[in-house]
Each structure stands twice: as structure tokens, then as C-alpha cells.
Amino acid sequence: MSAPSGTLADWRLRLGQSQGALIAVAVFLAMFSLYIANHPAGLTVPVVTTAANKAVLLALVAMAQTLPVLTGGLDLSVGMVFVMTNCLASTIVSGEPWQVALGIVAVLLAGAAAGFVNGAIVVYGRLQPIITTLATGAIYYGIALLLRPVPGGDVDPDLADFMTYTVFGETVPTALVLLLAVVILIWLPFRNSVVGRGCYAVGSSEGAAYMSGVAIGRSRLAAYTLAGLLAGVAGLMLTFVTFSGEASAPIGGTYTLNSIAAVVIGGTSLYGGAGGAIGSIFGAFILRTIDDLLFVFDLPPLWQPLFQGVVLLGAVSLGAARVFRVKNRLELFN
Amino acid sequence: MNDLQRPLPAQATGPATRQAPGPAPAFWQMRGITKRYGGVLALDGVDFACRQGSIHAVLGENGAGKSTLIKIAAGVVAPTAGTLSLEGRTVRFGGPQDAQAEGIVCIFQELSLLPDLSVADNICMTAPPGRFGFIDARAQRRRAEELLARVGCAEVNPLERVKNLPLSRRQMVEIAKALDRRPRLLILDEATSALTAADVEKVYGILRALRQEGLAILYISHRMHEIEQLADTCSVFRNGRHIETFAKGSKSDNEIVRLMIGREYTQVYPPKPTRAAPPTPALAVKRLSWGSRLKDVSLTVGKGEIVGLGGLDGQGQRELLLALFGVLRGVGGTVEIEGRPVKLRSPGTAKAPRHGMALIPEDRKSEGLLLPMSVRDNISMASIGRFTRGLFIDRRRQDARIDEMIRRLAIKIGDPGDPVATLSGGNQQKVVIAKWLMTEARIILLNDPTRGIDVGTKQEIYQLLRGLADAGAAILFYTTDYDELIGCCDRVSIMYAGGIKRALTGPDITEENIVASALNIDLKAGA
Numbered sequence: 130m131s132a133p134s135g136t137l138a139d140w141r142l143r144l145g146q147s148q149g150a151l152i153a154v155a156v157f158l159a160m161f162s163l164y165i166a167n168h169p170a171g172l173t174v175p176v177v178t179t180a181a182n183k184a185v186l187l188a189l190v191a192m193a194q195t196l197p198v199l200t201g202g203l204d205l206s207v208g209m210v211f212v213m214t215n216c217l218a219s220t221i222v223s224g225e226p227w228q229v230a231l232g233i234v235a236v237l238l239a240g241a242a243a244g245f246v247n248g249a250i251v252v253y254g255r256l257q258p259i260i261t262t263l264a265t266g267a268i269y270y271g272i273a274l275l276l277r278p279v280p281g282g283d284v285d286p287d288l289a290d291f292m293t294y295t296v297f298g299e300t301v302p303t304a305l306v307l308l309l310a311v312v313i314l315i316w317l318p319f320r321n322s323v324v325g326r327g328c329y330a331v332g333s334s335e336g337a338a339y340m341s342g343v344a345i346g347r348s349r350l351a352a353y354t355l356a357g358l359l360a361g362v363a364g365l366m367l368t369f370v371t372f373s374g375e376a377s378a379p380i381g382g383t384y385t386l387n388s389i390a391a392v393v394i395g396g397t398s399l400y401g402g403a404g405g406a407i408g409s410i411f412g413a414f415i416l417r418t419i420d421d422l423l424f425v426f427d428l429p430p431l432w433q434p435l436f437q438g439v440v441l442l443g444a445v446s447l448g449a450a451r452v453f454r455v456k457n458r459l460e461l462f463n
Numbered sequence: 464m465n466d467l468q469r470p471l472p473a474q475a476t477g478p479a480t481r482q483a484p485g486p487a488p489a490f491w492q493m494r495g496i497t498k499r500y501g502g503v504l505a506l507d508g509v510d511f512a513c514r515q516g517s518i519h520a521v522l523g524e525n526g527a528g529k530s531t532l533i534k535i536a537a538g539v540v541a542p543t544a545g546t547l548s549l550e551g552r553t554v555r556f557g558g559p560q561d562a563q564a565e566g567i568v569c570i571f572q573e574l575s576l577l578p579d580l581s582v583a584d585n586i587c588m589t590a591p592p593g594r595f596g597f598i599d600a601r602a603q604r605r606r607a608e609e610l611l612a613r614v615g616c617a618e619v620n621p622l623e624r625v626k627n628l629p630l631s632r633r634q635m636v637e638i639a640k641a642l643d644r645r646p647r648l649l650i651l652d653e654a655t656s657a658l659t660a661a662d663v664e665k666v667y668g669i670l671r672a673l674r675q676e677g678l679a680i681l682y683i684s685h686r687m688h689e690i691e692q693l694a695d696t697c698s699v700f701r702n703g704r705h706i707e708t709f710a711k712g713s714k715s716d717n718e719i720v721r722l723m724i725g726r727e728y729t730q731v732y733p734p735k736p737t738r739a740a741p742p743t744p745a746l747a748v749k750r751l752s753w754g755s756r757l758k759d760v761s762l763t764v765g766k767g768e769i770v771g772l773g774g775l776d777g778q779g780q781r782e783l784l785l786a787l788f789g790v791l792r793g794v795g796g797t798v799e800i801e802g803r804p805v806k807l808r809s810p811g812t813a814k815a816p817r818h819g820m821a822l823i824p825e826d827r828k829s830e831g832l833l834l835p836m837s838v839r840d841n842i843s844m845a846s847i848g849r850f851t852r853g854l855f856i857d858r859r860r861q862d863a864r865i866d867e868m869i870r871r872l873a874i875k876i877g878d879p880g881d882p883v884a885t886l887s888g889g890n891q892q893k894v895v896i897a898k899w900l901m902t903e904a905r906i907i908l909l910n911d912p913t914r915g916i917d918v919g920t921k922q923e924i925y926q927l928l929r930g931l932a933d934a935g936a937a938i939l940f941y942t943t944d945y946d947e948l949i950g951c952c953d954r955v956s957i958m959y960a961g962g963i964k965r966a967l968t969g970p971d972i973t974e975e976n977i978v979a980s981a982l983n984i985d986l987k988a989g990a
Contacts, residue, residue, distance in 0.1 A: 142622045146581075165882070323596050326584060333579035340575040341537070341588040341640075342560035402579035455787065456754060458794045 149396015150408030152447070157411045160418040167425040174295055174302075180421060181302035182293050182326060182370055186211075187413040187418045188308055189363035190297040190384045191391035192316065192406040193244075196352040196359075198392050202251065202258030203333040204353065207268030207360045210243045211272040214364025219282025219374025222365070229285045233435030237361045243269055244357015248350040250363040259421025266385070273376035280375035282368075289369040308410065311362060315355070373387065387416055390437065396437030415440060472643050479483075490515045490679050491536070491648050498531050498547035498703075505531040506542070507703040513696075518670060518680045519688040520711075523700035523859050524945065524978065529683050533650050536681070537569035538562030549648075563589060566647030566700065570637055570654045576625045582609035582620035586640045588666055609640040615665040630755075638666065650681040655689065667693060687716055687982050700766070716984055724945075726975045731922055733929040739823040744802070744888075745937035748787070748907050751796035756782045758949030758961040760796070764906070764937040769928060771952030771972075772941035774981045777962040778860045778942045779824060786938075789813045800906065814845060814902055821845070821904035823895055823912045831895040832883050834931050839865050839879040840947055841894050846901040873923065889920030896927070900924040901920070907931065909940045913947065945977050959983050 134307045144151065161180075190207050197204040212237050222232035243265070250261045274326025296303050319325040327348030330338040338345055363384075368374060388409075394410030418434045423429075489512035506528045513519040513866075523529045535538045536547070537771060538556030547554050549565055556562045562569075576585050584591075584609045593599040608622040616635045626635060635653065641649060650669075655663050660893045670680060670693060684690060689698060691711070691839055698708040699722040706722055714722075725977040742765030751760040757779050764770045786794045789807035800818055807813045813820040824830035832841055840867045843850070849863035865879060872893045876886060883894055899907065910927075913921045928951065932938055942948060948955045955967045957980035965980040979985070 130644050138620055139622055146622075146624060183986075190941060261624040308979070318597065321598050321600065323591060323593075323598060326580075326588075326591065326598060328578055330577050330588065337575045338588075340559055340571065342558075343588065352515050393684075406877070458790050458792060 131328040147396070147405070147408070149404060149447075150411065151279055151396075153395045153408050153415060154443075157414045160415060164418055164425055175227055175354045176301060178293075178295055178302040178304070180417070181304045183420075184417040185308050185361055186367055186370065186411040186415050187384065188390060189366065190388045190414040191357055191395070192311065193356040194385075194388035194392050195395075195397055195404065195406045195409045196316065196319075196328065196356045197247075197258060197262075198389075198397055198399060199332045199401055199404060200349050200352045201302040201335070201387070202245060202349070202352075203362060203399075204262045204356050205385055206247060206262040207245070207274070207356060207388055208268055208381035208383065209266040209269040210240055210357055210360035211364045211384050212378075212381040213243065213269040213276070213359040214240045215275040215367045215371075216277040216282070216374040216376050217366050218368035222288075222368065223283045231289060233365060235367050237358060238346065239420045240361015240364060241354050243356040244356040244360070245350070247357065248353030251353060252346045252349050259349065263323060266381070267336045270321050270376065270381055271377060276374050277374045277453075280372040280373060280377075284358035286372070289372055292366065292369040304446055307366065311359065312407065312410075315359070319351075319355060320405065324348045329402055330390035332398075332399045333403070338400060352357075354429075368397065387413070387437075390441045390457060391416055397420055412444075482527060485934060489513065490550060492548045492551075493532070493536065494546050494548070496532070496542045496547075498528075498533060498535065498540065499543045505703055506535075509545070509700075509703070509705045511698065511705055513679050513681060515647075515679045516674055516677045517692050517695045518682055520694035520697045521681060521683045521700060522723060524695060524718065527700040527723070527799050528703040530652065531703075533569060533683065534651055535823040536562070536567060536648070536650060536737075538567070539569075539570075540760070548735060559931070560589075561572065563644055563713065563875050565868050566645065567650070568641045568644045568646035568648070569650040569652065570641050571652050576637055578626035578697055579624060579635065580665050581618055581622050581624055582611070582628070582636055585636060586610055586621070586643050588640065591642050600785045602954075606812075607642065609638070610642055611636075613758060614669060615662075630663055633987075634658055635662060638669065639960055642669075646678060646737050648679045648681065650683070652683045655684065658844055666864055687719070687984055695760050717979075720975060720978050720982070720984070724978055726884050731925075733926050735953055736767075736933070737931075740951075745800065746939065747799040747802075748799045749799070751783070751786060751794060751798070753782055753786050753794045757794075758963050760958075760961075760963055762956050762963060762966070766905075766937055769932050769933050769938040769940055771948040771955040773945065773948045773977055774958035774964065776943060778958040778981075780958050781910060782941070783861055783958070784822060784910050787813070787908060796852075799821060814904070816903075819903070819905035820908065821899035821906070822908040823899055825910040825914070827888075827891055829893050831898075832891060835882050837880045838869070838874070838876050838883050838886070838894055841883045842855070842879075842897045842901060843914050845898050849902070863945060867899075868900060872927065873901075889916045890905065892916055892924070893920065896924070900931075905936055907936055907938045909938065909942075911941055911943055912941065913944065945974050948977055951975060957981055 160400055165176070168176055170176050190211055194204055194279035218232065218236045221235055222229055242447055247262050247265050250256055251258050269314070292303050292307065294303060296306055315400045324344070325340070327343045327345065328351070330341070330343045331345050331348055334367060335345065392409045393399060393412070394415055395404065395408025395410070397408060416437060419440065420433055423432055423436070472857050473532065484595070492512040494510050495508050496509040496511070509528070509532065511532065512623060515749050521532065531540070538559045538561050541556070545749060554565060579589065581603050587603045592602040592606060597869065604621050611617055611619050611621065616636050619628065619632055619636070625636060628636065636899040638654065643835050647683065655666055658666065674680060695710045696708060697711055697719070699706045699719065701723060744763040744765045745765040746839050748763070752758055760783055762770065772783065774780060782791065785791050787798060787807070789809045789812055798807065799805065805818060807818065808824070812818065828834065833844065839862065843861055847856060850857050851863070869876065872892050874893045874897065876890065883891060896912070913924060928938055928940065949972050952972065953983065955977065956963045957965045957967065957977060964983060967976055
């Protein structure tokens with residue numbers, strides 16, 4: 130039934146609709162090439178592995194943030210869930226293999242539970258996501274402090290080594306494989322599920338979603354729960370990277386704010402309804418590569434916030450171009 | 464053609480509204496439906512029924528209760544009293560999804576599409592194909608292509624995002640989406656208002672085919688010729704009541720218009736001044752246009768004159784007022800104030816003393832008032848700049864003026880410091896008006912200012928408007944209440960589809976002429 134040139138037209142449309150994410154990919158590739166070209170060791174497995182281990186943490190937290198943002202909300206507690214699950218993992222992911230396995234499951238469940246609480250308050254308590262997650266974030270940080278009043282703890286060293294090193298004959302960083310697995314096992318199925326579509330629908334126009342009979346509450350709840358789960362995966366990975374747990378408020382806060390930045394740089398609209406987690410991953414990679422670039426060009430790390438700010442502002446300006454097309458000025462305030 | 468192939472039971476059994484002693488109960492029945500919104504009675508004990516294999520048109524003026532009727536049928540609002548039954552079985556809807564589960568699908572005037580999602584996603588939004596909660600994208604695409612082809616839009620790519628489609632395509636997608644839900648009762652609320660003539664023909668074709676398949680179709684439209692072409696049965700609503708149901712063709716257009724009016728005059732209007740010569744124009748609009756919503760609008764408002772803007776909802780009246788007040792971008796044509804051409808780029812410029820415009824907006828809750836702030840702060844909001852001494856606001860002078868306004872408009876309040884949210888609707892509207900009187904505007908634009916206000920306050924507002932006009936103000940007054948056009952206005956311009964359909968003056972301002980012009984019917988000879 131479709132036009133004969135269907136596939137070509139389809140691809141053009143698909144590419145056009147993922148413009149934000151594609152720009153993020155291109156910017157990242159450019160920045161990373163620059164980094165590699167100026168790195169004394171060049172493109173070697175250890176260089177990439179080190180970069181990957183750092184970047185995957187923020188990428189996972191940014192994926193988590195993407196889900197509430199798609200529904201038109203925001204999750205200010207992702208960083209704190211990240212820290213809380215890190216502290217939890219540093220106490221229970223060790224010992225016999227079965228204990229380790231059980232510990233991992235418990236850490237992931239804790240993350241999901243934290244997200245579920247956020248979602249339940251937003252959906253059933255009808256509170257605004259920002260203030261809800263600001264409050265619950267403080268609670269999760271409190272739990273992290275109780276779990277680990279001083280930095281320390283332990284994690285299964287073999288597993289940690291494996292997760293932060295490489296696989297496939299020392300060619301591919303395990304962290305990237307983990308990220309890919311999360312995309313394939315969590316993000317893609319979610320995107321193609323009815324609740325996933327519901328999240329996009331709610332973020333696009335809640336009224337129209339309601340009129341279309343979309344299960345609004347269930348979709349929102351799923352978004353926040355999944356955000357908690359992904360933050361839990363990130364917290365677990367942090368434990369493998371640092372071999373310990375630390376209830377650090379600065380880490381939690383920085384990751385929360387950077388996750389929002391990564392989501393925006395990756396082309397997801399803060400109004401909700403458009404975008405996706407793949408873009409956020411590359412948004413996170415871009416933010417991380419700024420760090421590395423400062424290092425290879427021997428600039429003081431003090432410049433990092435400034436550069437991050439400039440990149441973020443550039444990304445937001447691209448998204449804000451729509452303002453110039455608005456014909457009714459009242460629409461600017463909606 | 465289709466009509467001939469079907470028996471016409473409507474004519475055999477008489478009025479279709481009553482449950483006639485016929486064999487089967489009506490397919491869809493609403494009995495004793497009453498709906499109150501606060502103090503406003505939107506529907507008053509309405510009985511209504513429709514049959515399968517029939518297109519049933521619902522007619523009525525603004526505020527006759529048509530939208531409430533379909534919202535109740537579609538499960539969007541619950542009736543205050545009354546029962547609904549489908550195939551003789553009583554049903555109760557907790558939300559639109561309940562109604563959809565029964566096969567009642569409504570295409571609303573405000574589109575229910577999700578702008579950021581693809582056409583295919585939208586068409587299959589309610590029940591996407593797939594299993595275990597996962598969507599089969601390929602099956603969904605096939606389904607979307609099939610339905611797009613059926614509504615004659617095969618050229619639309621199902622992957623395109625809805626927000627990138629022109630309005631007329633979106634409307635067709637909306638129809639495709641409704642068909643995906645396999646409706647048994649399909650309700651269309653002004654579904655053709657955004658369509659091109661070719662699309663309208665396609666929609667007629669689809670609707671006739673659906674009637675053939677045995678669907679019950681409720682069709683709400685303001686376009687008389689559409690009803691003539693499509694409907695089998697017509698029902699007229701007025702003031703929240705079901706007035707009459709009759710077979711198409713049994714009444715003339717003018718008889719139908721009379722059924723739609725038939726109101727008693729209850730409001731008292733101040734006398735209109737008689738004028739020897741036309742007043743000097745304060746506001747002259749020439750060939751104003753804005754996208755597809757305003758087309759070549761020209762009108763003048765003289766000093767001391769109240770000019771009414773009429774017509775059905777959504778014919779461009781709101782956009783015209785917004786364009787004049789500098790809210791819209793990309794407006795074509797010219798605007799002259801007191802003979803000087805002006806460019807108004809924002810409400811800030813429009814209200815500046817050199818232009819002296821004011822707009823009393825339609826939605827006082829969102830555009831008119833700052834609800835949590837005090838009466839005093841609200842009244843002074845538009846005119847703060849007039850009460851300064853150096854850098855600061857001269858509170859004493861300002862408060863004296865505010866108190867004067869409160870007295871002049873007889874706003875009933877406890878204290879000027881009370882939040883405006885605590886006032887009644889009528890008094891809130893008076894606060895909005897007071898706010899703009901504070902700026903000493905010479906041109907006052909009003910966007911349906913008496914909607915949802917009690918009769919007493921309405922009369923005070925009429926007196927006030929006439930008083931302002933007598934003092935030299937030029938007033939452009941959009942109202943959905945035809946009584947007000949007749950009682951309050953020196954001249955009336957009726958808008959239709961973005962343009963001024965007809966300008967009425969003096970004795971020509973009759974309800975019949977207004978309704979006929981609003982429906983785009985030619986006036987009777989001699990009118």
C-alpha cells in the first residue's frame with residue numbers, strides 16, 4: 130500500500146526523527162577522535178577501557194534519567210539511588226558465588242524499589258516529580274549514610290576485575306558490553322512495549338493520552354521504577370570500579386545534574402514525549418570526554434565545569450530553535 | 464445511493480427520541496440526563512436515542528449542550544443524573560476507555576492525537592497489535608497503512624510524526640484512529656472543520672460506507688449543507704434541552720434555525736444611543752490575516768461605539784482579538800488607531816498610553832487573573848507604571864484609585880488584600896475589568912466576558928460597557944451569547960471560517976439573521 134520508495138523515505142524519516150541523538154553521536158566521535166589523536170598511547174585497549182569504565186557510570190544514570198524525562202517529569206533522586214545502591218553493594222556483593230549472585234539481585238531490587246516509591250508518590254500522591262524526587266533523594270542518601278557511615282566495604286574482587294576489564298580476548302571493555310546488554314535487554318523492549326509507548330504518549334500530551342485510553346498511571350510508574358533499576362545497575366558498576374562504597378553527597382548530586390545534562394545533549398526534550406536513551410548514552414559520553422580532552426591538552430581540570438557548561442548551552446540552544454517558529458506568543462508559555 | 468438500499472424505519476416509527484412501542488430498544492439511549500457544572504446547568508433532563516445504520520445530526524447554538532451530550536456518551540464526564548443504555552443494557556462509564564471498550568468512539572474537535580508520536584503509533588494507540596505487552600511494529604504499520612488507505616490518505620507515511628502533518632491530514636489520521644477502534648457508535652464533533660473540500664468528500668464517503676456496515680453515527684456540525692447531504696435524522700438542542708427530533712428533509716433551513724433560537728429575552732440592556740453621523744473611527748483594521756485562521760478581516764470601531772463580534776465558536780474571533788493585542792506573530796494587513804497606522808508587537812505596546820488598548824481575555828483563570836494574589840495586586844497589575852514616584856510605586860495614590868474602582872464596579876469583597884481566588888466568578892470578572900479600566904484604555908477588546916457569570920453581574924457589565932462607550936471608548940465585544948449581540952451592540956460583525964461573513968446594523972441585528980449568518984446560510988429576502 131505504501132509508496133514504492135517506502136524504505137528510502139522511511140530511512141530519511143527515521144534519521145530526521147533521531148536528529149538529536151545523531152548529532153550527539155557525531156559530536157562524541159569527533160571529540161573522542163581528537164582525544165585519541167592527542168593521547169600519547171593512541172587507540173589502545175587500556176585507553177578505551179579506562180574511558181569506558183568512567184563513561185558507562187554516567188551513561189547508565191543518564192539512561193535512568195531519560196525515562197522520567199520522557200513522561201514530562203524529572204528525577205532528582207537518580208544520583209542518590211546510584212550512591213545508595215553503591216553502598217548497599219559494598220556490603221552484600223561478596224562471599225560465596227551464591228551470596229554474590231543474591232547480593233546483585235538484592236541491589237537491583239533495591240534500586241527498582243526506590244524508583245517505584247518515586248513513581249507511586251508521583252502517580253498516586255499527585256505530587257510534582259521535581260519536589261517528590263528531591264525529597265526522596267534525601268531519604269535515599271540518608272539510607273546510604275546509615276549503610277556506610279564511613280567509606281569502605283568490599284566487593285567480590287574477581288567479579289569486579291572482570292567487569293572493569295575486557296572480554297573477547299582482551300579486545301572489548303566489559304563495561305561497554307554491560308551497557309549494550311542494558312540497551313538490548315531493558316531499553317529496546319521497553320521502547321517497544323505498550324507501557325513504553327504510554328510514557329511517550331503521556332509526555333507528548335497527557336490530555337490526548339487520557340482521551341486515547343492510555344494507562345497513564347501505569348506508564349509513569351513503570352518509567353520511575355525502571356529509572357531506579359537502571360540507577361541500581363550504575364551503583365553496582367560503581368562498586369566494581371571503586372571496590373568500595375561511599376555515601377558521598379557530592380557524587381550523588383553531580384551525577385543527578387550531569388544526567389539531566391546528558392539527556393538534553395542526547396536530544397531528549399525536557400517537555401517530554403520525544404527522544405530516547407541511546408541519545409542520552411552519547412550525551413553522557415560527550416560530558417565524560419570533555420574531562421579527557423582537558424587532560425590530553427594539559428589544561429587545568431578547573432576548566433572542566435566551564436566547558437561542560439558551554440556544551441550544554443550549545444545543545445539546549447539547538448533544541449530551543451523552535452521558539453522562532455511559534456506564531457502565537459501565548460504558546461511560548463505553555 | 465446508500466439511502467435507497469436501506470429501509471428507513473425512522474419515518475415509519477415517528478420521533479426517534481421516545482422509545483416507541485416498536486420492537487427492539489434503541490441501540491444507544493440516554494434517559495433523563497442532567498449535567499451541572501457548579502451552578503451552570505449544561506443539560507437538563509435530556510432524553511436522546513440513536514439507531515444503528517443511521518447518521519444522526521445534532522444541532523444547536525453555542526452552549527446548547529451538544530458538547531456535554533457527547534462528552535457524557537464518550538465517558539469523558541459523568542452525568543449528574545440520568546442513565547445510559549446500550550442495546551437495552553444499562554452502562555456506566557468511569558472514563559473514555561470504558562466507553563471505548565463498548566465500541567463508543569468519539570472524534571473530538573480538539574484533536575486527541577499525540578504530536579510527538581508517529582502516525583502509526585497514534586492510529587494504533589488504544590490497542591496496539593502485538594502480544595505480552597510488546598508492540599509488533601510491523602503489524603502496526605500494516606494496520607496503519609490499511610486504515611490510511613481506507614480514509615484516502617495512502618500518501619501519508621505512517622512513520623511521520625503527527626506534529627509535522629498539516630492540520631487537515633491530522634484530522635484524517637484522527638478518523639483513521641477512530642476506525643482502528645472498531646466503533647459501533649461513532650461520534651464526530653465538528654470533524655470536518657479543518658478539512659479541505661476534497662477531504663470532506665472522502666469523509667462523507669467513509670461515513671456512508673460505515674452507515675452501510677450498520678454503525679450508529681452521531682454527527683455534530685454547524686454546517687447546514689453537510690447535514691443535508693449526510694444525515695438521516697436531526698435533533699435540535701437549545702439551552703441544555705432536547706427540543707425536537709425529525710427526519711431529514713421534513714423541515715426547511717429556516718424552520719430549523721427557528722427551533723434553535725426560540726428563547727425568551729430575560730436580560731435588560733441599557734438603551735442604545737441614536738446617532739446622526741457615523742462616529743470617528745478609533746480602531747480601523749484592514750485586510751488582517753494570520754495563517755489560515757484569519758482571512759482578510761476588515762472592520763472599524765468608532766469612538767463611543769460597541770461593535771459586536773459574533774458567529775460560532777472558533778471561527779477566528781479569538782485570534783482576531785489576540786492579533787489586535789499584539790499576541791500573534793506574522794499577522795498581515797494593517798491596523799490604525801485614531802488614524803495612525805500602528806505595529807503592535809506585544810500586549811505591553813498595545814496597552815501603552817499612546818495606543819491605549821485593553822483586552823479582557825476569555826479565560827480569566829489563566830490569562831486574566833493571578834489567582835493566589837490579592838484583589839489589590841490584580842487590579843493594579845496592568846497599570847503599575849502609572850503610579851510611580853521615581854523608582855517606586857506610590858502605594859497611597861494607587862490604593863485610592865483601586866478603592867475607587869472597587870466602588871465603581873461594586874466588586875463584593877471582604878478586603879482588597881484577600882486573594883482573588885476567594886471571590887465568586889462574577890466578582891473575579893469584575894476584577895479583570897477593573898484592572899483594564901485602571902489603564903484608562905480608549906480601545907477595549909472583550910473576549911466573551913460574561914461566560915459563566917450570573918445574570919445580575921451580566922447586567923452590571925452591560926451598563927458599564929455602555930457607560931464607557933458614552934464616555935468615548937471604542938469597544939469590540941466578542942460574545943457567544945446572541946442576546947448580547949442584539950441587546951448591547953451598535954453594530955455586529957459575524958465571523959465564519961476566519962473571515963467576516965456579514966456585518967449587521969440597527970434593525971438588522973436580529974437573532975434570525977445572526978444565526979443564519981453564523982451558519983453561513985443566505986438571509987431571507989428582505990432581511
